[in-house]
Amino acid sequence: MADTETLDDLVRRVDPDRWLASRFIGDAAARADVVALYGLNYELARVAGGVSNALMGEIRLTWWREAMEEIAAGKTPRKHPNVEALAAARFDPNALALLAEARLADLDEGPLRDEAAVLAYVDATAGALAVLAARRLDAGADPHAVKGAARAWGLSGLWRLKQSGRSRLPEAWTRADLAQKVEDQLKAARGEVRGLPVAAFPAVAPAALARAYMAGREMGDLEKKARLTFATATGRL
Template sequence: MADTETLDDLVRRVDPDRWLASRFIADPAARADVIALYGFNYELARVAGGVSNALMGEIRLTWWREAMEEIAAGKPPRKHPNVEAIAASGIDPLALATLVEARFDDLDEAPPADEGRALAYVDGTAGALAVLAARRLDPSADPHAVKGAARAYGLAGLWRLKLAGRSRLPEDWTQADLARRVADQLKVARRELKGLPVAAFPAVAPAALAGAYARGRDPGELEKKARLTWSVATGLI
């Protein structure tokens, strides 16, 4: 993060889908908190790709976990823009410490052995992130209402990661396998999302892009904006 780059600028650069969806959050304070959450997720997600061995990754992830535990204990936040933003937010730091724990799986060179483990990883990362964002936007949001949407977007994201050489999917999955599973999760999501409060919908709106990603297509910015606008306006993905 450059000295002149704000947290919002960072998320716009490294997580453009979620950043675009956050533009539909009307309340500035809630939007800032969700951006802090997405920035935190980026810091965790990039650990595995930025270290030369698992021990260094464990040290970095432990730093983030301890930073969240210190906030929960009432201690001053560590001097890091994202830690300070989290400390000032309405997001539970202990829930973020749990999100850190899920990221230790990133340091395992072996990909998940089967679908169950792959979905557990997605639920602990993209799923937990969506739940935290949804509950910040509406405390009454049911975690089960976001599960399918988060799985669809999370699985599609893992396929893109696999193409970049860092697989967190079972080795025998083909793109067709992945696309079928994403389509199945989107069907589930369309039923679940009927119970999600309108205010919380930006937390799951990026799932509207999951089908295209799973089919190997990266929508351009204009298409992304159109899909996300339609999704938020209709409450559908």
């Protein structure tokens, strides 16, 4: 993060889809908190690709976990823009620490072994992130209402990770296989999100882009904005 770059600027650069969805959050304080959450997700997700061995990755993830645990204990937050933003945000720091813990799985060699392992990983990462964002936007948001949407988005993210050369998917899975699994999760999500408060919908809105990503489509910002606007306006993915 450059000295002159704000946290919002960072998330816009490194996680543009979630950042675009956050523009539909009307409350400025809530939007800032969710952006800080997405900043944490970026910091955790990039660890595995930025270290030469698992031990170094574990050290970095432990730094973030302990930073969140210190916030939970009421200690002065560490001097890091994202840590300080999360210390001021309305999240349970212990839940944030669990996000760091879940990313230890990124340090394992080889792909996830089967569908159950893939879904468990997605639920602990993209799923937990969506739950935290949804509950920050509306404290009454039901975690089950974001499950399918978060899974669809997380699975499509694993496909994009594979395209970058860092696959965690079972070796036998083809794009067609994964596209069907994403479609199944989106089908489940259509019913689930009906129970999601309108204010919390931006937490799951990125899933509206999952189908296009699985089709191998390159979307510009205008198309992404249109898809996200339609999803948010209609409550449909």
